[in-house]
Amino acid sequence: MTDTTAPASASSAPKPGDDPFRALGGPLIRDIWYVAMTADELRAGKLYKKKFLGEPIVMGRDGKGEPFALRDLCPHRAVPLSAGQMLDEPDGGKTVECPYHGWRFRPDGGCAHIPSLVEGQPFDLEKIRVRKYALAEQDGLIWIYMPTDPAGEPDSAPPRFENMVLHKGQTEAKVKFVQRAELACHQDHAVIGLLDPAHTPFVHKSPLWRSSKTLKEKEKHYAPSEMGFTMLSHKPVNSYIYNIIGGEIRVEIQFLLPGLRAESIRNEKYGFLGLAAITPIDENLCEIREIMYWDVPILNLVKLIARPFTHAFLEQDARIMKLQGEGLSYNPPLMQIPDADTLMVWYRRLKREWMSAKAEGRAFKNPVKPAVLRWRT
Template sequence: MTDTTSSASAPTPAAKPGDDPFRALGGPLIRDIWYVAMTADELKSGKLYKKKFLGEPIVMGRDGKGAPFALRDVCPHRAVPLSAGQMLDEPDGGKTVECPYHGWRFRTDGGCAHIPSLVKDQPFDLEKIRVRKYALAEQDGLIWIYMPTDPAGEPDSTPPRFENMVLLKGQTEAKVKYVQRAELACHQDHAVIGLLDPAHTPFVHKSPLWRSSKTLKEKEKHYAPSEMGFTMLSHKPVNSYIYNIIGGEIRVEIQFLLPGLRAESIRNEKYGFLGLAAITPIDENLCEIREIMYWDVPILNLIKLIARPFTHTFLEQDARIMKLQGEGLSYNPPLMQIPDADTLMVWYRRLKREWMTAKAEGRDFKNPVKPAVLRWRT
């Protein structure tokens, strides 16, 4: 889905001090778009999962055929969460969700299937009772959820896929090899900005796996617009343990797209690795971040057994800095930006604004990002 053939040679005009100023308080959450809800392996058959996305209570599960479903997690009778009930097998092979308060049962399409307290011939039409249903898609080992502005809104596209998705020979879908999850105590905007920020790594993520704050080096990266975002064009990386493990003539490409997806592709002549970071807002002040990894590099199958403590630490470092930032953001101060390290933040905010404006006006999205060369020290 990404065109990486274009080149960038002009210095970026994007991030000048005072340009496109903003304050600490986050704006509206991005809607009418697909979010990563969880991995497919996390969504077990026969169980109900209590979730909240963009402030909306949601119960998730799998139907009688194993397909994922999601309903509003509020019984329309007395507002008890349906996730506190149970999944039931129906005679037709389907599944229903039973409310724990009065036993009302709802099909996975949201329709009411049964009200135990009704007696025969009482004039009550079950077809008029429905629980809101959310559109889900299972793709590449992930469960995606579509969060519309209008409760009746339906997706006009499928969830995104990445050109450098790692697939084994004969596979049409990538398989998740590794996942790590954490919560970030911040608004979606600040979580995404942290995800994009190239200058925080040697200070927040102090580790021998990354360059330290004492050995900063100047970097120059070429960017081009891509569908719903932008791409750091394919390049030869600086030395790093992960690159040395894969070996060969390594090329790296990093893509960002709305609402909060960062995909880093690492490839040589034979093998590939894709690290997907996905941010999904739980509410206005809390987000989930998942680091999802795909690969066909045999040695990584062994290394992943000891990698979890390191990736856990990495995400907890992000969680810690977001919590610290929240202390200052509570005073709603004006925030600063500098060239070029903060340009990706500026691009994200322009992409978000254009996405919302295009949806409100009923027109096609027009990517506001232009090709650019960015330079910083990290």
């Protein structure tokens, strides 16, 4: 990526057509891949009741171990299929049995069996289907595609991050650590909180982070990247986390729609990638996963004591989102300032352009321009 010294003001100032910053979130982002869960969370032989973007979904693995997702409603009487059971079929496949009348559905959504039917009754099982969702298993994650049109299919694979940590001989990365929490807020506010560079010393009170009494000015160089923007590679200030890895550390942070923040930390020999993924459950609730990959040997020991810290970190985010929700319930006008709020402005422009491009059937055009941003944190 090309470095830049363009002033931030040109990129962060409101443009014609920019939406006013409102307390109430807009439509959820669709026609895009979301992180549903890690691959290890989706165990064979079990059904998982989920909800994404307000849609009830049941997930599982088929007879070959491949992940599948169906609308979690039996078309007969609307009972959740996730309340039923997974059955082994004579052909080696799997079916999901509804707990009400025993209707069975294959992982492709087709109806395989209705116990109450008798021979000779004119009823075509092939006409009965449950909606199927596209899934992809990649780098230890299960991704789900959430289209606007129920029949919509993805035209590309889920994103691969530029600095994904792969061990020698691997083509797929392995998740080393994951922590999950729920945020009681709209997708927009969850993503804005994820991007916000100024909240850390005030929300995340920890010896691992700089306190609000020792703020320092920072200058970061940004450039547009696929479906988002990137804080260009730089040498970080001192930190306990960076010191654990050691060596000549370089940090790069990539943001992608719909709500993915990938922080790469590398030295001459080892790498670490921390992925924060936000997935809306509905319009007022999101889940966030902190997913980590590394090949740094010492981190295999550190992770044994890291969970209380990551749990506290996410609970601090959840607390501030809950507090913000109290104020947002009055639908007040909100403010934005340079340069700490510029990433929020970029996210909203990216979202608007993504949704416009999909609605108009055209290619996405990244609206972000190279810029240098400065703030104190």
